[in-house]
Amino acid sequence: MNAVEKAFGGIRAVDRCSLDVAPKSITGLIGPNGAGKSTLFNIIAGLYRPDGGEIWFNGTQIDGLPPYDIVGLGLTKTWQIPHELRNLTVLENVVLAAKGNSGEHLLNLFFRPRAVKQDEKQWRLRAREILKLTQLDNLANEHARTLSGGQKKLLELSRALMSDPTLVLLDEPVAGVNPALTGSLMDLIERLRREGRTFFLIEHDMNVVMNRCDRVIVMHQGRKLAEGPPATVKTDPTVIESYLGG
Numbered sequence: 001m002n003a004v005e006k007a008f009g010g011i012r013a014v015d016r017c018s019l020d021v022a023p024k025s026i027t028g029l030i031g032p033n034g035a036g037k038s039t040l041f042n043i044i045a046g047l048y049r050p051d052g053g054e055i056w057f058n059g060t061q062i063d064g065l066p067p068y069d070i071v072g073l074g075l076t077k078t079w080q081i082p083h084e085l086r087n088l089t090v091l092e093n094v095v096l097a098a099k100g101n102s103g104e105h106l107l108n109l110f111f112r113p114r115a116v117k118q119d120e121k122q123w124r125l126r127a128r129e130i131l132k133l134t135q136l137d138n139l140a141n142e143h144a145r146t147l148s149g150g151q152k153k154l155l156e157l158s159r160a161l162m163s164d165p166t167l168v169l170l171d172e173p174v175a176g177v178n179p180a181l182t183g184s185l186m187d188l189i190e191r192l193r194r195e196g197r198t199f200f201l202i203e204h205d206m207n208v209v210m211n212r213c214d215r216v217i218v219m220h221q222g223r224k225l226a227e228g229p230p231a232t233v234k235t236d237p238t239v240i241e242s243y244l245g246g
């Protein structure tokens, strides 16, 4: 992305930010509270339209595209499980993610009932496969609201995987997750990366950032302050001054 900007009133949340994420990497995005990290992710995912700048993904300019077109290109962000879905089962939540992704229209139910049924079957099969991968298969029939914090994060990732993304954005994937589940969630992310997916994640847990990311980008006051391998970034004097030391 190049010179991406977004202001809220007088606040320059993202200020001519330029950065790149290497394909098939696990790239961490760190920075103090209010640095603009979540805003940047929401811009990339199409939730906010940037005031300026360009964002490119696999040769396509995506800034200004609606979120579901961006998902269709293979770029997905994980979202908190919406309130209205918490009384549905884990499996239903994952299946519904596919419908949201494909932008299914009600009209199809009238004009293409057979096609919809066929899709439904395939989605359920795929959802089952994903739940095995994320180790939620034994909870498939439980209501989403009964899951622990860590299991909810796994469900968010499961929903994101339904669109078969090449790039996944994760905003604080292990916040509030116990150490054991953090370990298995990051193991899964490493495994998915080995299969060719790219992960770009905002994280405050320095263990995760230092041990699981290939590269780290430091954001400060809406801009990229530094980037490099974790060990290099950790010892960068400007980073220590603006963030780690603070």
Ligand SMILES: Nc1ncnc2c1ncn2[C@@H]1O[C@H](COP(=O)(O)OP(=O)(O)O)[C@@H](O)[C@H]1O
Pocket: 008, 011, 012, 013, 031, 032, 033, 034, 035, 036, 037, 038, 039, 040
């Ligand atoms: N929807 C919004 N409306 C107004 N201000 C916002 C909004 N979202 C974020 N901000 C402001 O933009 C700045 C960056 O916020 P954010 O992107 O959430 O930072 P981070 O995720 O790095 O903590 C903050 O000053 C925040 O208060």
Ligand SMILES: [Mg+2]
Pocket: 037, 038, 039
């Ligand atoms: Mg944030």
